[in-house]
Amino acid sequence: MKIPFAESWKIKMIEPIKKSTREQREQWLKEAHYNVFQLKAEQVYIDLLTDSGTGAMSDRQWAELMLGDESYAGATSFYKFEATVQKILGLKYIIPTHQGRAAENVLFSYLVKAGNVIPGNAHFDTTKGHIESRKAHAIDVTTDDAKDTQKEVPFKGNVSLEKLEKVLKENPNNVPFMVLTVTNNTVGGQPVSMKNIKETCTLCHKYNVPVIMDSARFAENAYFIKVREEGYANKSIKEIVREMYADVDAATMSAKKDGIVNMGGFIATNREDWFEGAKLFCIPIEGYVTYGGMSGRDLNALAQGLNENTEFDMLETRIHQVKYLAEKLDEYGIPYQRPAGGHAIFVDADKVLTHVPKEEFPAQTLTCELYLEAGIRGVEVGFMLADRDPETKENRFNGLDLLRLAIPRRVYTDNHMDVIAAALKNVYDRREQITRGVAIEWEAPLMRHFTVKLKRLG
Ligand SMILES: Cc1ncc(COP(=O)(O)O)c(C=O)c1O
Incomplete structure (x- = not known):
């Protein structure tokens, strides 16, 4: 029998994480103005906001x-x-x-x-x-x-x-x-x-x-x-x-x-x-x-x-996990930027929330939906992040509109990847019912995504 793949490290220390109820998450997200940067970390079950500064040191x-x-x-x-x-x-x-x-x-x-x-x-x-x-x-x-x-x-x-x-x-x-x-x-x-x-x-x-x-x-x-x-x-x-x-x-x-x-x-x-x-x-x-x-x-x-981290085994373990999540999404037919990248999966919100107009920020909406589904915090890398054109002050809708699921290094197990994929599948299965997105109530002139205040439409 072929020996399966396994991580090139073992775990020496753990940090407990907590689940929450949908009612709690509805309340917390509202208080956060539908901007996941404004959530408290303890309100998050699996945190995929970023792979930056979130890795586990050896x-x-x-x-x-x-x-x-x-x-x-x-x-x-x-x-x-x-x-x-x-x-x-x-x-x-x-x-x-x-x-x-x-x-x-x-x-x-x-x-x-x-x-x-x-x-x-x-x-x-x-x-x-x-x-x-x-x-x-x-x-x-x-x-x-x-x-x-x-x-x-x-x-x-x-x-x-x-x-x-x-x-x-x-x-x-x-x-x-x-x-x-x-x-x-x-x-x-x-x-x-x-x-x-x-x-x-x-x-x-x-x-x-x-x-x-x-x-x-x-x-x-x-x-x-x-x-x-x-x-x-x-x-x-x-x-x-x-x-x-x-x-x-x-x-x-x-x-x-x-x-x-x-x-x-x-x-x-x-x-x-x-x-x-x-x-x-x-x-x-x-x-x-x-x-x-x-x-x-x-x-x-x-x-x-x-x-x-400039040794092959360490990088192979990491990129294998990102690929593992991608393969789950393939199984469920969820579209993402192909092939899977190095540090994250970028779900193509435009292809998932086809009924949400671009002016209502589909990827930001999908980010909120995933959090409400299972307490998973991803982040919008799309029209909100793109800011406004400094000269025309118009929203920049010409790029991709993605939900980024950044995987911290050496932090979560493949069981967590299974939870993420299942939660995303549940949102994907009810995508036809999601027809409205979010609207901006307040924004900063530069890098607005960190502090923007939004309201939910519909
Ligand atoms: C490609 C790239 N450049 C620069 C930065 C900025 O780095 P820092 O967050 O450490 O300020 C980031 C952070 O995510 C990044 O992804």
């Missing part, structure tokens, strides 16, 4: 916490962290920050000027926020493959070189850098191929434009290159990662994902001028350059997390 990471050096400047923890990032990414100058958006804030404070144009393969919302708040423009150059959720292509996160070249040609001397996001979170945790990474760098460099890799899920991207791209099956994840970074100019990283820490981030670059420039912003915004918003113990845990 015993070795917890051991590293005890070894943290909390000296203000020049702590041994910083040098351990710096050497690890240099070795794994192959980039020279490293600045720690407290999370990914802080890395963006520090580096973009130095690089972005009003009126600049910054292409990227679906900028993450904080990345877009840091560009647009500086009165610059973020232009999406993702391949059109990503728009069709049912199309099975191995590297749906890729950059469209034609779209990129058009932006570079039309904006001479006005593109301070290009953002290459691995994996491409916004279109479904979809990977970017090594070939596309290299071609993107070559094209940008031809126009004298540097490339910044938004590296939140770089290790998951390397896993997909190993298992899907020709020529990489026999390379280690660490070798693939080094190759991914060989041509890029810098990286910003939210270490809360593939670093498997609860808080952390960094900037890494080969450019001394960027390092010197960013340092000047790091000190007032984040802190002195050898801690940049992180404790010594957290730098230690991050160094350990980066080392262990």
Whole structure:
């Protein structure tokens, strides 16, 4: 008999979670203005809001916490962290920050000027926020493959070189850098191929434009290159990662994902001028350059997390679980961004709630329905998250409207995946009766999805 797949770790510590009644959830969601960010975590049974900062650290990471050096400047923890990032990414100058958006804030404070144009393969919302708040423009150059959720292509996160070249040609001397996001979170945790990474760098460099890799899920991207791209099956994840970074100019990283820490981030670059420039912003915004918003113990845990999560077995266990959930959804006929991504399943709300008009936010509505069904908290990655166009102030309805079920690393079991799939099936089975969505009662001018207040229609 073939030996079945099992996790490459065992559990040493557990945290109890609680179920609730539908009546309780109706009340809680109403009090939260139909925005799941406003729920209390204890009102949630299975929390798939994000895979960011929600992973379970290993015993070795917890051991590293005890070894943290909390000296203000020049702590041994910083040098351990710096050497690890240099070795794994192959980039020279490293600045720690407290999370990914802080890395963006520090580096973009130095690089972005009003009126600049910054292409990227679906900028993450904080990345877009840091560009647009500086009165610059973020232009999406993702391949059109990503728009069709049912199309099975191995590297749906890729950059469209034609779209990129058009932006570079039309904006001479006005593109301070290009953002290459691995994996491409916004279109479904979809990977970017090594070939596309290299071609993107070559094209940008031809126009004298540097490339910044938004590296939140770089290790998951390397896993997909190993298992899907020709020529990489026999390379280690660490070798693939080094190759991914060989041509890029810098990286910003939210270490809360593939670093498997609860808080952390960094900037890494080969450019001394960027390092010197960013340092000047790091000190007032984040802190002195050898801690940049992180404790010594957290730098230690991050160094350990980066080392262990760039090993094949760890990544295989993780991506296997996401695939397991996807296969359940296949069994029930529920449409999602195919193939399953690295960190999440993105349910295609547009294809599920076909009676809810786009003006009533189908994916946000589906997010509420799933919570009401079984206390499962996903998140809308769609029209609400897309914000309004900064110039026209119109809602941006031109992208995908998805419900993201982000799977925390090393936290839930496959039994939890079964619960999620069954709850979603129950909602799917009554989709024809869901004809009304939600309306905005109050919204912030930028990144409104975190705080928006909604009312339920119908
Ligand atoms: C691709 C990507 N970039 C940047 C960020 C921002 O990172 P952080 O949440 O650590 O500020 C995220 C967070 O989810 C992300 O997914």
